[in-house]
Amino acid sequence: MVSAVSHGVRRVHASLRGALRAHSLENPAHRRRLDDGAGPQRSSCHGRWCDGCSGLEREFRMDRPSDAPPTTVALTDDRATDTRVSGRKAAMLAQLLRSGFPCADGMVIPAWIHQHFQERGKTGSDDGETSAHLERALDEITDVHHSDLLAVRSSSTVEDTNEASCAGLFTSVLDVRGATALRAAVLKCWGSAENVALPQRERVTEAPLMAVLVQRMLEPDAAGAAFATDPKDGDTTAVSVSAVRGRADRLMQGETAADEWTVTVSAATCVRNSYDAITPDQAVAIAELTRQVSAHLSCRAEVEWALLDGRITLLQARPTAAGDEHAVAWPAPPRGEWRRDIRLGEWLPEPVTPLFATWFLPTVDLRFRRAQWQRSGVLVPKPSYRLLHGWYYHSPLGDRRSSALLEGMLAHPGFACAMLVSRHRPSITNRIVVAKQTAALENHRLSCRALLGTVTAGFAAMSERVVVDFVNRVIALVGDCLWPMFLVGGTAWRAEEALASYYEKAILPELDEPYHGLLVDREQAEAVAPHAVSTLDWYRPTLGEVADGSGPQPRPVVSEDDADRLKELCLAVLSRRRTDPARFNRLLTLARDTARMRRRYTGNLTEPWPALRQALLRLGTVLKERGVIDCPEHVHFLTYQELRTALSHGSPARRQELIAHRTSTWARQRALRPPLSLGTAAYLLPLLLGRPVVETDGRISPDVLEGIGVSPGRATGRARLVDHPAGAEVAAGDILVVRSLVPALAPLIARAGAVAADVGSVAAHMSVIAREYGVPAVVALHSVTQAVQDGDVITVDGTTGRVHRRGPVR
Structure with missing residues (x-):
């Protein structure tokens, strides 16, 4: 890079000032004078170069060229290692480059020019001098990088410290070409020094000085990040490596998943493989480089890297800030059991x-708790959910004790009795509870469709206030229908549980077939709705947005004739045992009817989601036009209050830097492994709701994971890890490995050989779908998405609830 800079500067011999500057930077004698203090002194003014006189006028003195402060500094220049000159990000790279690390080179516009810009801006006395300094810097850079694509990165004097990373608060601009675009990118970096979120997050009272690092854009074969993990288990060598094909900017913005590796001295383990971006040897090399950077910094380090033609290049490096720990804690709440697989958690x-x-x-949550209090007498005054590192946890009683249940029993004894006998006499629960709740759900369904009918023409012509009002009305309708929907779903589960219990005692000893085939009927063979979702969070597209609809619609694998045949076999067994079949027939009819209702109303829950996403996209478009965000989809990373403020103000503050931080945080949170439950359940709660699954680590041996079998059968095939149905490649017979069974996965479940999921329950909507399709399924495995690699051969046994790794079970 030094030779490139030297060559570029020599090309402007017509400028005496440029030639003298080049001579000053390259002449060892002059460099020694600078280092020894004979030249300009580095004052305490964050990188402003002066020699005791008044300000920057010394730059224009031609009698002492070594006194002129540089308008650009190469990373290979010793002065670039000074954080007051280059900011912390660039200075870190300069220090590593000087120590022999394979860093990407670059040129720095030093912080003193930004300081000059700030001072002139405060006094309003800009006489063009700052512009002249900046133009000179831009000329020097464009002279070296004539038509190169450039990365323009902020490098402030307060970021990347052991105490604060300031991640996402300052701006970097990629794919910059030409002097005009370069000038705009530099001004954008300078502008991010005024980020209003900086004092709130990092307790910085004044806008920091900002150097700007300019580097040539790389087009690598693979790229990503790596960090030295917390040695809490005594292993000081562990490194986590994330990798994607090509450039990593979408990964850093949280817009894509990555291959995830854990590398120790003894082994490199791929815990998630989506792209085959790097080989095990390359993961080991990246990890070793990360350890060396950590040793050099004398702390745990985080790096961004790129792989080009087999060579690893460091793009950035920083200490892992104390407040930015990758090994996070999951503290149990002081009271109650909080689970992430119940209520909204399964969605x-x-x-x-x-x-x-x-x-x-x-x-x-507010409307759900109100409905729960009105119909069951159980009052939960505080939110019944908590978010830990972004993950949703729910507790039916919140932080209240069992006394809340006793209060509810006294207030609504009929409801309490119906719930208590639901396992043994589900027909009583159906008569007392379900009839009223079904009517309520039907009213909500009609109200929702009437509301959707008001926006058939779209949202383009609507004011922002009307769009926000529409979203609020939809949310209210969803909140009102959740309580009756969960009651109907719970009754269906109890009816199936009662049928299963009777079947196990009276029929299974003579008929070695699972009962699940009895639950398929003609009305259940329906197409998957286009409003099916992979998550309730409206950030993700619906199935209709990611599927073209040209493929065959999934249908149950277990046919109606098979269900009728199994029913006749059951009746024959009861006849041989001289048992009255009336109870069996009642239980079967009730289980089928309630399952049908559960599927109808649960499937309708997300019917407004396509319209909701269009409404939010409309609001995001408005904010993009006002300069608040860079693209409409970023509206999802604003808070509701920030959205309302931005819509109501004529000149709203720009939020893109804050959004960049939030998307990066969200991407890191997605890689966490949250526990299934936290805390201890209230004493009486299992009596009404059933005993929750006791959490284990899901392993009973190194090669066997154990969960809950929700659909019987056994299948062996190639594991396919799927984060989202969009672009998922699942061939017939593949084993679908997911975090949770959600409705948008139905088309993939229909052609999969089997399904394995981190979370779930027997009563979950998609567990029922798996049984209807005749696909073996095991849920509540807790860590199957991390224990199994994409492409592994595994066996899923839905009858025993086990997943066997490394080939079929003999």
Whole structure:
């Protein structure tokens, strides 16, 4: 890079000032004078170069060229290692480059020019001098990088410290070409020094000085990040490596998943493989480089890297800030059991985004708790959910004790008795509870469709206030229907549980077939709705947005004739045992009827989601036009209050830097392994709701994971890890490995050989779908998405609830 800079500067011999500057930087004698203090002194003014006189006028003195402060500094220049000159990000790279690390080179516009810009801006006395300094810097850079694509990165004097990373607060601009675009990118970096979120997050009282690092854009074969993990288990060598094909900017923005590796001295383990971006040897080399950077910095380090033609290049490096720990804690609440696989938890298989967390969840939870109090007498005055590192946890009683249940029993004894006998006499629960709740759900369904009918022409012509009002009305309808929907779903589960218990005692000893085939009937063979979702969070597209609809619609594998045949076999067994079949027939009819209702109303829950996403996209478009965000989809990473403020103000503050931080945080949270439950359940709660699954680590041996079998049968095939149905490649017979069974996965489940999921329950909507399709399924495995690699041969046994790794079971 030094020779490139030297060559570029020599090309402007017509400028005496440029020639003298080049001579000053390259002449060892002059460099020694600078280092020894004979030249300009580095004052305490964050990188402003002066020699005791008044300000920057010394730059224009031609009698002492070594006194002129540089308008650009190469990373290979010793002065670039000074954070007051280059900012922390660039200075870190310069220090590593000087120590022999394979860093990408670059040129720095030093912080003193930004300081000059700030001072002139405060006094309003800009006489063009700052512009002249900046233009000179831009000329020097464009002279070296004539038509190169450039990365223009902020490098402030306060970021990347052991105490604060300032991640996402300052701006970097990629794919910059030409002097005009370069000038705009530099001004954008300078502008991010005024980020209003900086004092709130990092307790910085004044805008920091900002150097700007300019580097040639790389087009690598693979890229990503790596960090030295917390040695809490005594292993000081562990490194986590994330990798994608090509450039890593979408990964850093949280817009894509990555291959995830854990590398120790003894082994490199791929815990998630989506792209085959790097080989095990390359993962080991990246990890070793990360350890060397950590040793050099004398702390745990995080790096960004790129792989080009087999060579690893460091793009950035920083200490892992104390407040930015990758080994996070999951503290148990002081009271109650909080689970992520019940209520909305089974619909939220990943961390929620800020807009969903601050708009949808509070309103829905409030209306749910109100309906619960009105119909069951159980009052939960505080939110019944918590977000830990973005993950949703729910507790039916919140932080209240069992006394809340006793109060409810006294207030509504009929409801309490119906729930208590539901396992043994589900017909009583059906008569007392379900009839009323079904009517309520039908009213909500009609109200929702009437509301959707008002927006058939779209949202383009609507004002922002009308769009926000529409979203609020939809959220209110969803909140009102959740309580009756969960009651109907719970009754269906108890009816099936009662049928299964009777079947096990009276029929299974003579008929070695699972009961699940009895539950398929003609009315259940329906197409998957286009509004099916992979998560309730409206950030993700619906099935209709990611599927072209040209493929065959899934249908149950277990046919109606098979169900009728199994029923006749059951009646024959009862006849041989001289048992009255009336109870069997009642249980079967009730289980089928309630399962049908559960599927109808649960499937309708997300019917407004396509319209909701269009409404939010409309609001995001408005904010993009006002300069608040860079693209409409970023609206999901604003809070509700920030959205309302931005819509109501004539000149709203720009939020893109804050959004960049939030998307990066969200991406890191998605890689966490949250526990299934936290805390201890209230004493009486299992009596009414059933005993929750006791959490284990899901392993009974190194090669066997154990969960809950929700659909019987056994299948062996190639594991396919799927984060989202969009672009998922699942061939017939593949084993679908997911975080949670959600409705948008139905087309994939229909052609999969089997399904394995981290979370779930027997009563979950998609567990029922798996049984209808005749696909073996095991849920509540807790860590199958991390224990199994994409492409592994595994066996899923839905009858025993086990997943066997490394080939079929003999």
